[in-house]
Amino acid sequence: MITFRKAAADDVRPALDLAFKVFLEFEAPEYEPEAATRFKADIVDNQAAIQNWISGKNSMYVACDGVRIVGVAGEKWGNGHINIVFVDGEYHRKGIATELMNRIVCDLKLRGFNKLTLFSSPYGQPFYLKYGFTQTGPEQRSDGFIIIPMEYTPNEIWDVLDENGSKTGRIIERGRQSCTKTSTRPEAPAWQTSGYFPTTAPSRISFCSPAKPATRGGRTPIKSAR
Secondary structure, rough: EEEEEEHHHHHHHHHHHHHHHHHHHHHHHHHOHHHHHHHHHHOOHHHHHHHHHHOOOOOOEEEOOOEEEEEEEEOOOOOOEEOOEEEEEOOOOOOOHHHHHHHHHHHHHHOOOOOOOEEOOOOOHHHHHHOOEEEOOOOOEEEOEEEEEEOOOOOOEEEEOOOOOOOEEEEEOOOOOOOOOOOOOOOOOOOOOOOOOOOOOOOOOOOOOOOOOOOOOOOOEOOOOO
16 A cells, blocks of 8 residues: 655655656666766755755655655655656556655645746656646756756645544645556656746646535635745
8 A cells, every 4th residue: 555644754765866866767868978966966965955854844745655755745845846856667557656745735826936936757748737737948957967947836725524524634736636546548658847947936727626625525725825
């Protein structure tokens, strides 16, 4: 069973090692040679960023199969820009990237970010478009990378209630459903990086039809930053 959690201090190093492994396997062949060096320096070996993830100052979420980390999503600047989204190749098309995105979107919205941004690879763009991001500028080349600026405007965040109307401790964005952990429905490849360059400002998009508040066995709004 795949489980998801906010990264603990001991998760950060193996999560970054996974990100680099997947980057080298799937992303690096499309880029110039210097891209791998830049990625390693800016993400994998960036001690300031690592300390911010370890301390919880910046957000990182991981997907685990038992004790093995198989997916990661994170932001390292504290400005609503998602920097890394990777899933191990053995676990593609299982909804893992979507679940990771659901968690980091809720986290960032509740921290006060009403516009979320990222830089997608060309191959990763279909996944982000499907999630609800919009492209905000032309494809760019920088430091050996090919990047596409994208943005997303999240809805308010709701508590998820159990059948008795009690809070479960889980939250979800209004209008969005969780993927099942064993889902076999087709999903765009979910291992790609979203980039890690300075961000630009975005526009509003509505991805899902709004769901109605529920008092029993459903979701009710919780206060979210605006």
